[in-house]
Amino acid sequence: METTVAGLAGEAGDDDLVAAVRVALVAAADPAKAPGMQAYMKSRMPFLGVPKPARERALRPVFTARTLPDPDRWTATVLALWRRAEYREERYAAIDLTGHRAYRTYQRSTTLALYEEMVTTGAWWDYVDEIASRRIGPLLAADPAVVRPEMLAWSRDSDLWRRRTSIICQLSFKAATDLDLLYACIDANLADRDFFIRKAIGWALRQYAWTDPGEVRRFVAARGDALSPLSRREALKNITPQ
Known part of the structure; x- marks a missing residue:
């Protein structure tokens, strides 16, 4: 970009x-x-x-x-x-x-460069979470052809906060969530032991569970032990046990 x-x-x-x-x-x-x-x-x-x-x-x-x-x-x-x-x-x-x-x-796809600097130099959750969900998320919704490939690249980046952003940028999307993108960003980070990544995975899944709890339950079961206990607990927090 x-x-x-x-x-x-x-x-x-x-x-x-x-x-x-x-x-x-x-x-x-x-x-x-x-x-x-x-x-x-x-x-x-x-x-x-x-x-x-x-x-x-x-x-x-x-x-x-x-x-x-x-x-x-x-x-x-x-x-x-x-x-x-x-x-x-x-x-x-x-x-x-x-x-x-x-x-x-x-707010255009080119604005992503501004938010990228803020994410990487801010490098803490109080900055990153709002930028990810309330600034970058809308850019993704408006121009997925440009922003989606960037989020996929960020999900594999060495920078922790780019990766967290890729996972949580769809928090407000509900039924419009791009599940293929969400799961790709999660899967790229399943082995990461960092708290902020594991929490982000659980948070993103928990948020989507308000829309489709069955799908989140299926995803959690499919990933099995590859999903950290923290991520699993957060993902299933608001889902009624079967």
Whole structure:
């Protein structure tokens, strides 16, 4: 896939918007909450102390007041927030900006390069899970001919977080889930002993079980001991035993 992020090295982000985001986050912060938030997330990057509801309230008028004019400026601004972040909430704000309703038409298969950087450099579940299921998933649904082969490649990648993304990107698909893709991504990772991969496998199967519990039961039985106990337990959690 053409990597559009690399091509934006000379594109300037909207520094005024970046500054306004930082001001809003500082104003909404409760410093007393920051140490606990950092400890819970096991984060080397410090927190300001802005829980998600307060962050959303603080950023809503900031994003509404200043609309970015084109996909390149939007991407560059997202990357400016992401790459220059001093506090974790600034990276959360970058993810929020990618999902703002004003930029729905900017969500194209070429945007995958932006999300790939965020997945691989963020490299932790709080970033990756939202990007995977709420950003990359819709790209897959909109343009499977381009994004599906990428997810198959990611499922075999050396990077843990690309692989997790490939497994959980269809969490919201329900009956539209591409089972061949899901199972291929799972099968590529059955031998992985990492907690985040095993949890992702179980989570993806558990989510699809709301749509077709019989199929999930069949898949779990078919994979037998190749499926880790954690993945099996998660997959069958909401399925009534027969």
